[in-house]
Amino acid sequence: MSNQKITAASRKDEGKGASRRLRHAGEIPAIVYGGDAAPQSIQLNHEKVWVASQHEWFYSSIMDLEVDGKVQPVLLRDMQRHPYRQLIMHLDFQRVNLKEAIRVHVPLRLVNAEGSPAGKTAGVVLTQELNDVEVICLPGDLPEAIEVDLSKMEIGGTVHLSEVALPKGVELAVKLDDEHNPAVAVARHARVEAEPEAGEEAAGGVPAAKQEGAEEK
Secondary structure, eight states: OOOEEEEEEEOOOOSHHHHHHHHHTTEEEEEEEOTTSOOEEEEEEHHHHHHHTTSTHHHHSOEEEEETTEEEEEEEEEEEEOSSSSOEEEEEEEEOOTTSOEEEEEEEEEESOTTSTTTTSTTEEEEESOOEEEEEEOGGGOOSOEEEEOTTOOTTOEEEGGGSOOOTTOEESSOOOSSOOOEEEEEEEOOOOOOOOTTBOTTTTOBHHHHHHHHHO
């Protein structure tokens, strides 16, 4: 599978003022670093990057970053967003050596939940407890996401990280044991709100007789 490609241009102007002007012009200030080359300041088109950022691969896949016609494999390492506007403020990319193992956080994707015993039962809610996991692998083995098969999920059951099948060439960055084996997905009965007993008021659930007694004091 070929890498996704994004295009950038080099930039010389740096500082808050230059970054502000770039954003007003619809560009994102960014930096690419790592490998044998020096860090390089770059800029990318906000609209195109915003569209790419809606996809899972943008956060956990090797991308081909083209800067002034030169292509280099990179990983997204940091994204700064505006606190309330749909605006990407800054991006950090790391150059990747395709022959060296990397540590990356990869999303966990729940699959086959609908066909499981828990998924077929009314009133049972399947919740995802762990959204991603850090793995070690060669760049060529890096998956876009790791699928967690819930086809055998029972009511009240839990799938732990140790039960997740990893793709070939991929291993967890952290060792699992009895004390550290986080839950990935849990099947629970949905909570049912208890109805107030007879004689209780809606506000606070305090019996009317007690409320009247309190007023007399």
